[in-house]
Amino acid sequence: MTICTTIIRAAPGPFAGQIALDYEGRLLRRKRLTFEGGDFLLNLSEVTSIEDGDAFELSDCRRVVMRALAEPVLVVRGNLPRLAWHIGNRHTPCRIEADRLIIRQDHVLEAMLRQLGAKVERTELPFSPEGGAYGHGRTFGHDHGHENGNGHSYHHDHA
Structure with missing residues (x-):
């Protein structure tokens, strides 16, 4: 099976095909993906947010562009x-x-x-929201620390 271990940001063409993914589907690490030219195993070293126009660089040297799905x-x-x-x-x-x-x-x-x-x-x-204030590409709730020990199991005010 063809493997992809590299994402090229804002990649130039030409492309062997494209994959359309919604916002939730664009947060990837390891997954089998299918496009009109076949399928491949995405195997990244860490969870990565894929943006519109980024490309999957395949082990056979083809590039598959990702388009954000409406x-x-x-x-x-x-x-x-x-x-x-x-x-x-x-x-x-x-x-x-x-x-x-x-x-x-x-x-x-x-x-x-x-x-x-x-x-x-x-x-x-x-849908491509802002990346968040703490240098992350996604905002999953928030993980900016609560010095008073409050978690998110109940309401609390931020200082």
């Missing part, structure tokens, strides 16, 4: 600093643009944002 999102417009604060306070991955915020569809967040005066549009777009 998925259900909410496009949020309004008082963006205030709305972004509320989204961030819930540790929700968010794409921040000059005139809008983009989050994955969530009916609870949608209701909260509308209550805060946001214009919210349901649509489908590739």
Whole structure:
């Protein structure tokens, strides 16, 4: 079986094919992947967030580009600093643009944002949120330490 151990960021073509993955599916380490030219075993040394335009460099020298799959999102417009604060306070991955915020569809967040005066549009777009403040490509809740020993099994305020 063809193996891939290298990801090329923002790779130039030509490509032997492409793979479309959603946001959750783009966090990979070891997995069998299939594209129109066959399949291969992805075997990376660590869990890696694959971004739109990155390529899998295969052991037979072919490159397969990854394209972000469109998925259900909410496009949020309004008082963006205030709305972004509320989204961030819930540790929700968010794409921040000059005139809008983009989050994955969530009916609870949608209701909260509308209550805060946001214009919210349901649509489908590739979802690529900001990477987080601590140098990580993903925001999985948050792992920035709690000096007071509080975990996340109950509500607590951040200092």
